[in-house]
């Protein structure tokens with residue numbers, strides 16, 4: 001197999017078919033190895049990330065919302081437990097970059113990968129953020145100033161109606177002028193910030209009252225007749241500066257020597273050398289539990305994806321092909337991982353038509369039966385409280401399971 005060679009950047013250089021098993025196997029639960037115990041098995045006990053992580057996590061982790069975002073305290077516990085300082089940690093399905101950022105914070109080099117353009121943007125924004133608030137504000141003021149000069153040139157006639165419905169026309173012109181400029185100059189951090197303030201009911205956001213995570217207007221709850229102020233012009237300048245300031249409220253100290261890379265590749269074929277990463281920590285998709293295209297369609301439109309279905313067709317999510325695609329990804333993860341090291345996958349149980357699919361068990365069986373097999377070390381179960389679920393009373397998961405695989409020496 002040919003692989004492209006990947007260069008990791010430091011911040012300073014910024015810039016076979018598988019059917020479901022007929023007989024259900026029970027995964028073997030093994031005791032932690034002595035080395036594992038030394039690192040503190042308590043660190044991977046779900047109790048260690050119980051409660052809200054919102055007040056503890058780096059505010060950079062809150063740059064923009066993402067459906068299915070991993071809890072930062074869980075990501076940090078897994079990085080700490082399954083890798084060492086100076087290791088290279090890979091997340092092949094990194095979503096909004098929680099694992100890569102926690103890896104940097106914990107002194108690991110990191111590689112994040114996700115095929116989704118919005119996930120890619122947010123991860124780049126996090127990994128290559130300016131190191132100080134003053135540098136970030138200066139950068140924001142520079143680009144806002146430039147965009148303001150171009151605002152009048154923005155013609156909204158070509159903007160689809162469904163997008164226009166979310167914004168006051170002047171706010172939309174300003175937003176488009178700025179986003180166009182930020183994309184042209186590859187200013188991922190600011191791009192991430194603007195996408196993070198795109199939609200919400202709060203006054204610090206750019207849209208008319210809308211939900212924060214998925215793009216739905218809240219016109220019934222907040223009718224124009226009763227809440228006229230919510231439908232007025234909202235300037236981008238003050239909101240973006242305030243957003244940048246919020247991001248540095250709980251700043252992070254990351255060594256500039258740490259190497260980092262963000263890829264937008266298919267996890268089935270990563271441009272990584274064999275045996276080159278020291279740990280894989282990831283939360284792959286679980287069957288069709290979440291719709292990453294539709295749920296991000298407004299942000300995707302601003303990123304240049306006119307139709308979210310284009311994204312969905314390349315992501316792993318269709319139940320009919322899910323296991324087959326994940327098998328190819330497991331083979332790829334096995335190839336990239338150094339012998340003796342861990343591949344830790346956070347997977348949810350999926351409820352559908354009254355039955356529950358234990359995704360982690362299915363993946364564990366597959367991983368154990370590959371031509372070059374993983375050893376299934378353990379399976380840890382974490383109950384997800386309702387407030388942490390992206391959607392309630394639907395197909396999304398109630399139980400999260402942490403499948404710990406190891407590539408044999």
Ligand SMILES: C[S@@+](CC[C@H](N)C(=O)[O-])C[C@H]1O[C@@H](n2cnc3c(N)ncnc32)[C@H](O)[C@@H]1O
Nearest residue numbers: 069070093094095096098115116266267315316
């Ligand atoms: C459960 S989410 C990851 C969430 C992430 N841990 C976070 O904290 O934001 C799964 C991710 O896998 C990505 N994905 C799905 N199929 C993919 C593929 N074939 N290659 C790369 N990424 C893919 C989706 O875009 C989504 O972001």
